[in-house]
Amino acid sequence: MNEKQRAYSVHLLTGTGAVISMLAMLAAVEMKWSLMFLWLVVAFAVDGIDGPLARKYQVKTHAPQIDGVLLDLIIDYLTYVFIPAFALFKSGLLPGWTGWIAIFVITYGSGLYFADTRMKTKDNSFAGFPGCWNMFAIVIFALKPDFWVTLAIVVILAAAMFTPLKFIHPVRTERWRKVSLPIAFVWTFFAAWAAWTNFASGPIAHAGLLLTSLYLVFAGIAQQIVPPKRA
Secondary structure (H helix, E strand, O other): OOOOHHHHHHHHHHHHHHHHHHHHHHHHHHHOOHHHHHHHHHHHHHHHHHHEEEEEEEEHHHHOOOOOOHHHHHHHHHHHHHHHHHHHHHHHOOHHHHHHHHHHHHHHHHHHOOOOOEOOOOOOOOOOOOOHHHHHHHHHHHHHHHHHHHHHHHHHHHHOOOOOEEEOOOOOOOOHHHHHHHHHHHHHHHHHOOHHHOOOOHHHHHHHHHHHHHHHHHHHHHHHHHOOOOO
């Protein structure tokens, strides 16, 4: 393939996320939660791959007719926000009025956040919680904490979207990437394991999912506290 064909193939890969999100939504409507999360894990993997490929093959130069950033944001809103919010509401993990609060806070706040031009920091991290509700939801489905705990975390994370707190991008944030990237792979493994077993994967998978999630949430904040070593 020539440079233009390779660049457009990356857009085609990114676009598969729209189909994957539809498959996840169809599973969610039928309350097949494990299948829904398996599709979301696939979408998460595609999202992790297409960015580096887009930079490698210079899609902005060789395939500028399609805005890859906009396409990615549209798909991310579906797979990171909309479908997980529906699952939290429909599953009964947030009963009654708590479910209504969660879907309003998640969808409205994330919509504003995704449109914020200041969402990326100079080191390619995120300014504020990046609306990764798919990752949050799979942990909640696996651990099933009390609904008050779930609601409290939803409100805290939603508020964190509009703070100067930093959250890493495991692929693009260079600092600690040798640790962050493997942990992101391990998180994906545990998430897929939990979903594949219908969240009956046992304490090892659940502990691994929780610990890797905590690292991915707090690594950026830790970087703000611990200054980088001078060269």
